[in-house]
Amino acid sequence: MSNLSQDILVESEKLWDLTKNILAERLTPSNYKTWIEPLKIHQAESGHLVISGPNPFFLNWVKSHFSSDLSSALTASGFMSSAPLEFVSNLEPLESHSSNNFDYSPEFSDLPTNILSSNSNVSRTLCSLRLDGRFTFDNFVVGDSNLYAYSAARALAAGAALGADALFITSDHGLGKSHLSLALSQAFLQIRPRPQVYYLTAEDFTNEMTYALRHGSMEDFKTKYRQSCDVFVLEEVQFLAGKEKIQSELCFTLDYLLDRGKKVIFTSPQEPKGIPRLGRSLRSRLSTALISPIGPPEYETRLNILLKKAKNLNLKVSRTVLEYMAERVTSDVRQLESCLISLRAKSQLLGWQVDMDMAREALAYLFDENSDGVLTLTSIRTLICRHFHLEAVELISRDRSAKLTEARTLGIYLARQLTGRTLEEIGRTFGRSHSSALYAINKLEQTLKKDLKLQGKVDFFRQKLLEV
Numbered sequence: 001m002s003n004l005s006q007d008i009l010v011e012s013e014k015l016w017d018l019t020k021n022i023l024a025e026r027l028t029p030s031n032y033k034t035w036i037e038p039l040k041i042h043q044a045e046s047g048h049l050v051i052s053g054p055n056p057f058f059l060n061w062v063k064s065h066f067s068s069d070l071s072s073a074l075t076a077s078g079f080m081s082s083a084p085l086e087f088v089s090n091l092e093p094l095e096s097h098s099s100n101n102f103d104y105s106p107e108f109s110d111l112p113t114n115i116l117s118s119n120s121n122v123s124r125t126l127c128s129l130r131l132d133g134r135f136t137f138d139n140f141v142v143g144d145s146n147l148y149a150y151s152a153a154r155a156l157a158a159g160a161a162l163g164a165d166a167l168f169i170t171s172d173h174g175l176g177k178s179h180l181s182l183a184l185s186q187a188f189l190q191i192r193p194r195p196q197v198y199y200l201t202a203e204d205f206t207n208e209m210t211y212a213l214r215h216g217s218m219e220d221f222k223t224k225y226r227q228s229c230d231v232f233v234l235e236e237v238q239f240l241a242g243k244e245k246i247q248s249e250l251c252f253t254l255d256y257l258l259d260r261g262k263k264v265i266f267t268s269p270q271e272p273k274g275i276p277r278l279g280r281s282l283r284s285r286l287s288t289a290l291i292s293p294i295g296p297p298e299y300e301t302r303l304n305i306l307l308k309k310a311k312n313l314n315l316k317v318s319r320t321v322l323e324y325m326a327e328r329v330t331s332d333v334r335q336l337e338s339c340l341i342s343l344r345a346k347s348q349l350l351g352w353q354v355d356m357d358m359a360r361e362a363l364a365y366l367f368d369e370n371s372d373g374v375l376t377l378t379s380i381r382t383l384i385c386r387h388f389h390l391e392a393v394e395l396i397s398r399d400r401s402a403k404l405t406e407a408r409t410l411g412i413y414l415a416r417q418l419t420g421r422t423l424e425e426i427g428r429t430f431g432r433s434h435s436s437a438l439y440a441i442n443k444l445e446q447t448l449k450k451d452l453k454l455q456g457k458v459d460f461f462r463q464k465l466l467e468v
Contacts, residue, residue: 012049016041018077023069034155034162035062042088049079050086058158059087135182141308143301144445146176149292153180156263156290157187164290166254166264170271171294174332177267180294181233184265188231195230202239206246222249226256230263237268237286242277251281264289296417297333298445299438302326305336315344317354324356327422328363339363377415377429383464384411396431408432409440414461416441 020039024032039062042052051070053059062070070085137157142150149169156167167184169177185199200208212221225232232253240247257264268275271293272286297305303326310317317340329335342362343354352358385392388407395407408430415426416437427437448455 012079013041015074015077015079016049019070019073019079022073022076026069026073027066031066031151034151034160035066038160049074050088052088054089054159058160059089061154061158063087135179136186137183139308139312140176140179140183141301141305143297143304145295145297145301146171149177149180149294152290152292153184153265154187156265157184162290164288165258165261166266166289168266168268168272168286168289168291169294170268170291172269172296172332174334175294175296176333177294178235181235181265181267185231185233188263196228197231197233198225198229199233199235201235202237205234205250206239206243209246209249222253225253229257231265232257232262233265235267237266238270238275240278240282241275244279247279247282251279251285254285295445296330298442299326299423302329302333302336305333306340309337309340313340313344315340315347315354317343321354321356321359324422325359325363330416377419377421377426380411380415380418380465381429383461384408384414387461396429398431409444410458410461412437412440413444413458414465418462418465 020036023036027036035058038058039051039053041049043050053062067085074085137150137154140146140150149171152162152167153169155162156165169180171177182199185197188195188197209218209221212218234250240250254264266286266289271291272278272283272289275283278286303323306322306326307319310322325336325339329339339359339362343358346352346358346362347354381392381395384390384407385395388403390404390407394404395411397404412426412430412432415421415429416423419426423434423437427434430437432440444454448458
């Protein structure tokens with residue numbers, strides 16, 4: 001390298017360090033550490049800068065989400081260039097990485113026949129991963145309730161330094177944990193040179209190990225999941241509760257994989273500490289993973305899910321109808337999709353346009369419109385008044401004192417969580433408008449994330465109401 005080129009590189013590295021410092025101040029610590037810190041200067045010439053990153057997947061994410069931030073910070077640091085910023089992967093480019101011609105099929109040919117037969121479900125699952133475009137990161141609708149889990153999953157797939165090679169995604173059913181685990185699996189298949197990705201449920205793992213024990217093929221079983229595995233995805237870990245022998249074998253497998261830097265992903269409705277009859281050894285190993293919870297989607301996320309799914313289904317439906325559905329279906333993403341599929345089927349079969357009446361009829365299968373929903377709202381208001389020593393007239397008044405504001409907010413939030421009533425109906429019960437009720441819910445959801453005392457209070461009220 002000539003002295004001139006060396007001088008340009010040294011100067012560029014100084015400007016790059018300054019650029020990263022600027023970005024560290026502008027971005028959140030997690031975004032900076034995950035997506036900016038791994039970037040390095042690959043090539044520097046006069047007015048031209050090439051940045052390198054861990055892999056193509058990582059760089060595509062950076063280009064999609066941080067290009068403007070990078071350009072702005074580079075300009076602020078004094079790097080002047082008329083040429084666009086370029087990126088290059090640290091991995092050698094592979095033609096098979098193209099999403100158009102990538103064709104991966106698991107290499108089971110070297111495994112014994114008995115393992116092949118017992119693994120047929122896993123094989124089909126792997127082959128279908130690359131074909132199912134529904135469960136990708138791009139098709140996952142991100143909101144406050146799932147942002148952390150989504151970011152952790154995407155960062156793990158991109159090879160970012162997270163301090164852990166294991167991810168534990170936890171949520172109630174129907175909130176997206178399987179979507180993220182499938183998206184991770186597909187991402188690994190696309191950006192790694194022919195990896196062995198094993199995607200299965202804890203029940204699959206149990207059945208396969210039981211088969212191996214009965215047929216004297218445990219060594220083959222161990223070889224498959226330890227020596228022939230790069231990425232291990234285990235869904236519904238809670239199924240292993242009470243199965244001591246399976247748990248013990250899984251512990252040895254996890255130790256082997258993680259000691260060698262392999263990636264492991266778990267999903268479960270409960271965090272490790274909440275899974276009953278789980279041995280201390282397995283609970284300890286699961287707890288060392290990056291725990292990433294997904295909460296119930298807030299209103300804006302539910303609406304965005306409906307908008308995206310309606311577009312994917314080519315369903316013509318007004319935003320007003322979707323807003324109505326987003327207000328009514330509050331806790332399960334699958335229910336949102338089920339409602340849309342029902343609307344599309346009815347529209348196509350009968351030739352009717354989707355309107356509010358059709359939406360109400362579709363939702364009637366989920367919520368009984370003639371149920372005691374109004375009584376439930378009244379019960380919530382009565383409990384709140386009794387606990388805060390208030391009269392109902394005070395609760396619905398315009399008084400904005402701290403005590404009354406807290407009482408109203410808790411009542412509105414609980415009504416949203418425990419009834420199927422609309423925001424208009426909930427707001428009316430507590431003397432507030434639709435927008436005021438939505439504001440109260442969103443504000444409380446944000447506070448709940450960091451206020452343990454408030455979490456306890458909400459749980460107390462919820463338990464009392466469920467006992468009624």
